[in-house]
Amino acid sequence: MANTSQARKRARQSVERNKHNSSLRSMLRTAIKRVNQSIESKDKSTSENILRKATSIIDRIADKGIIHKNKAARHKSRLATSVKNMLLS
Structure with a gap:
């Protein structure tokens, strides 16, 4: 349990x-x-x-630091490749 007022505030914020x-x-x-x-x-x-x-959402969330930029790029790449392969077949 938080003992100081600062620690209580940090707990609330987190x-x-x-x-x-x-x-x-x-x-x-x-x-x-x-x-x-x-x-x-x-x-x-x-x-x-x-x-x-989805690409827009992924970029926004990566910009906020919720996920790493490389993870965002990986998701976008895999999704784009899947859509592209669907279009080719």
């Missing part, structure tokens, strides 16, 4: 920050799942639009 970061991480996972679902449905135009939105 709880709030954790809630906020968790919601952002959830938004990231949902965006990735939506792209994968659109790829499975084999709808080309929808997949491209959803990929564009």
Whole structure:
């Protein structure tokens, strides 16, 4: 348990920050799942639009430091490759 007022405040702030970061991480996972679902449905135009939105979300979350920039780049690359392969086949 926190003994000083500063430590109590940090504890309160970390709880709030954790809630906020968790919601952002959830938004990231949902965006990735939506792209994968659109790829499975084999709808080309929808997949491209959803990929564009997901890329924006991934970049925003990486800029805030919720995930590392390399992890964001890896997600975007894999999703783009999946959409591209779907379009070719």
